[in-house]
Amino acid sequence: xxxxxxxxxxxxxxxxxxxxxxxxxxxxxxxxxxxxxxxxxxxxxxxxxxxxxxxxxxxxxxxxxxxxxxxxxxxxxxxxxxxxxxxxxxxxxxxxxxxxxxxxxxxxxxxxxxxxxxxxxxxxxxxxxxxxxxxxxxxxxxxxxxxxxxxxxxxxxxxxxxxxxxxxxxxxxxxxxxxxxxxxxxxxxxxxxxxxxxxxxxxxxxxxxxxxxxxxxxxxxxxxxxxxxxxxxxxxxxxxxxxxxxxxxxxxxxxxxxxxxxxxxxxxxxxxxxxxxxxxxxxxxxxxxxxxxxxxxxxxxxxxxxxxxxxxxxxxxxxxxxxxxxxxxxxxxxxxxxxxxxxxxxxxxxxxxxxxxxxxxxxxxxxxxxxxxxxxxxxxxxxxxxxxxxxxxxxxxxxxxxxxxxxxxxxxxxxxxxxxxxxxxxxxxxxxxxxxxxxxxxxxxxxxxxxxxxxxxxxxxxxxxxxxxxxxxxxxxxxxxxxxxxxxxxxxxxx
Numbered sequence: 001x002x003x004x005x006x007x008x009x010x011x012x013x014x015x016x017x018x019x020x021x022x023x024x025x026x027x028x029x030x031x032x033x034x035x036x037x038x039x040x041x042x043x044x045x046x047x048x049x050x051x052x053x054x055x056x057x058x059x060x061x062x063x064x065x066x067x068x069x070x071x072x073x074x075x076x077x078x079x080x081x082x083x084x085x086x087x088x089x090x091x092x093x094x095x096x097x098x099x100x101x102x103x104x105x106x107x108x109x110x111x112x113x114x115x116x117x118x119x120x121x122x123x124x125x126x127x128x129x130x131x132x133x134x135x136x137x138x139x140x141x142x143x144x145x146x147x148x149x150x151x152x153x154x155x156x157x158x159x160x161x162x163x164x165x166x167x168x169x170x171x172x173x174x175x176x177x178x179x180x181x182x183x184x185x186x187x188x189x190x191x192x193x194x195x196x197x198x199x200x201x202x203x204x205x206x207x208x209x210x211x212x213x214x215x216x217x218x219x220x221x222x223x224x225x226x227x228x229x230x231x232x233x234x235x236x237x238x239x240x241x242x243x244x245x246x247x248x249x250x251x252x253x254x255x256x257x258x259x260x261x262x263x264x265x266x267x268x269x270x271x272x273x274x275x276x277x278x279x280x281x282x283x284x285x286x287x288x289x290x291x292x293x294x295x296x297x298x299x300x301x302x303x304x305x306x307x308x309x310x311x312x313x314x315x316x317x318x319x320x321x322x323x324x325x326x327x328x329x330x331x332x333x334x335x336x337x338x339x340x341x342x343x344x345x346x347x348x349x350x351x352x353x354x355x356x357x358x359x360x361x362x363x364x365x366x367x368x369x370x371x372x373x374x375x376x377x378x379x380x381x382x383x384x385x386x387x388x389x390x391x392x393x394x395x396x397x398x399x400x401x402x403x404x405x406x407x408x409x410x411x412x413x414x415x416x417x418x419x420x421x422x423x424x425x426x427x428x429x430x431x432x433x434x435x436x437x438x439x440x441x442x443x444x445x446x447x448x449x450x451x452x453x454x455x456x457x458x459x460x461x462x463x464x465x466x467x468x469x470x471x472x473x474x475x476x477x478x479x480x481x482x483x484x485x486x487x488x489x490x491x492x493x494x495x
Contacts, residue, residue: 033393035492038406038452039116042481042488045404045452046102046123048418049478051090051158052080052130062423062448066158067165070145074167076137078145081130084235085477086416088158089146092134093223093235096182097283098478099127100251101353103189104293105486108357110193112493120485121193128190128205131183135212143179143223144168148234155436157421162433168230172215176223178237180216181244182283184209188251206255213248216241239285242272247286250293265294266305278312279319279328281350283479288316292354292361299365313358317381318371320351334397334462337388342472343456345402345480348388353483355385356490382494389487392454397462404476405451412445415468415475419450440468454480 048060051067070090071078084094102124110117134142147164154163170176187209194202224236231237246265253261281288291313297303298310320329320337330338339347359381362368369376387395394401394409401407404414414420421431421439426447431439453476458464465473 039488039492041452043119048450049082064159064424086475089148089151091235092143093179094283096186098482099186100189101482103193106193109486109489112489140171141180142169154433155440160430172219174226175219175221177216177220177241178244179223181248184213184248185251188255191255243286246272278316292358296361299361314369317369332462336391338460345457349484352385352388355381404453411455413468415471419446419448
C-alpha cells in the first residue's frame with residue numbers, strides 16, 4: 001500500500017531557529033536504507049552507459065561494444081566515453097559535468113566509499129580517457145559525436161547503431177567557452193583524484209586542463225551559438241559561458257594551487273557574474289557550485305579575498321531551505337526539491353550534494369549559515385540532503401524507489417534504448433531503426449535492468465508515470481547519478 005503524502009505544516013521556520021532535534025518531518029514509516037547497496041548500484045550504472053570497446057572486467061553483461069568508428073569521419077579516434085542518457089549520442093557538455101561531479105564526489109567522500117572507491121575511480125577514468133582524446137589537438141575540442149535528430153528518430157540498441165555519427169568541434173573561429181570551460185574543470189578535478197593513484201596520468205590531466213582553459217578564455221563565446229543546429233535544444237547553454245570560465249578557474253586553482261587562478265577569480269568575479277542565480281547548479285549553470293567550492297578556502301581561514309563567494313554560498317543555502325519562499329525553488333507535497341523544466345532529479349541530486357559538501361566545510365570551521373534572524377547548522381544541512389536521498393530511495397508518497405534495482409518497487413519502463421530492447425545475447429539479429437518502435441511503445445517492463453539508474457522522477461505533485469514516452473520523468477542521465485555517488489558514499493558511512 002502506498003504511504004500517505006507528506007506535508008510541511010509550518011515546521012521549518014521554527015526548525016531553523018532551533019536544533020536538529022526539531023527536524024521531525026511528518027513522513028510515513030521510513031525504511032532503513034542500505035546506502036552502500038545504493039552506492040554500489042549508482043556507480044554500476046555508469047558501466048551501462050559506456051560507449052566504445054568494453055573492457056574484460058565489464059560488469060553490465062547485457063551491453064556489448066558499440067560506436068567503434070566514432071571520430072573516423074573527422075580522422076580522429078573518439079571512441080569511448082559515455083552516452084549521456086537513454087539515447088546513443090555522446091554530448092561533451094554534460095559528459096564533462098558528469099566527470100567533474102564524479103571527481104568531486106571522490107575528492108570529498110572517497111574515504112567513505114570502501115570497496116566501491118576503485119569502481120568510482122574507474123568511472124572517472126572512462127570519461128577522462130575520452131576527454132583527453134577530444135582535446136588532443138591544440139585549439140580544438142571535439143564536443144559531440146552523433147546527430148541528435150538522426151539518433152532520436154530511431155529506437156536502436158547502441159550495438160546496432162547506424163544513425164549519423166557526425167563529429168562536432170569548437171575551435172578558434174567557432175568558440176565554445178562553456179563546453180571547453182567545463183572540460184577544463186573536469187580534467188582539473190580528475191587530476192586531483194589521480195594525484196596519488198597515478199601521478200603521471202594526473203599531470204597529463206592537469207596540463208591538458210590548463211591548455212583547454214586557456215583556449216576557452218582566449219576565444220570566448222557560447223558553443224550554442226557556434227553549433228546551434230547540433231546542440232540546441234538538447235544541451236543548449238542558455239545560461240552563458242561566463243560561469244564555466246570561473247568554474248574551470250576554481251578547479252584549476254584547487255588542483256594547481258597557482259596564484260594566477262586565484263587572481264583570475266578575484267579579477268573576473270564581477271565581470272563573469274559570480275553572484276547570478278545563486279541557487280542554480282547543473283550541467284548548464286555552475287553558480288552555486290562555484291560559490292560552495294571556493295567557500296571552502298574561506299572557511300578554512302585561508303582566503304579572505306574570496307569572502308563574497310561565501311556570502312553567495314550562504315545565500316544559496318538560505319534560498320533552498322524549506323519554509324523559505326523562493327521563486328526558483330519549490331518542494332513537492334512529499335518533500336522533494338522541485339525546479340521547472342525536465343529531469344527534475346538532476347536538481348535534487350546536485351543541490352543536495354552542495355548542501356552536504358557545504359555542511360562538511362562549515363563543520364570543520366565550526367560555523368553555521370545565518371539566514372536572517374535564524375541560522376542553519378551543518379547538521380540541519382546534512383539532514384535536508386539525507387531527506388532528499390531517502391525520497392529517491394523510497395520514502396515518498398508512492399512508496400517506490402526511483403533507482404532501478406533498489407528496493408522492491410522501482411521504475412520498470414525507463415526511457416532507455418539499450419535497457420528496453422532485447423540484449424544482443426537474447427536477440428543476436430540486428431534490430432533496425434524503426435523495428436525498435438514496438439519495444440518503445442510496449443507496456444511490458446524493460447528486459448534489461450540498468451541497475452543504479454536514477455530516472456528524472458515524479459512531477460511537482462509527486463506523481464510518476466512509469467512509461468517510456470514520458471521521458472522527462474522516466475529517463476536516467478549520468479549527471480543525475482554523478483553527485484548522488486558522493487551523497488550515498490557519505491550516508492553509507494554515516495547512516
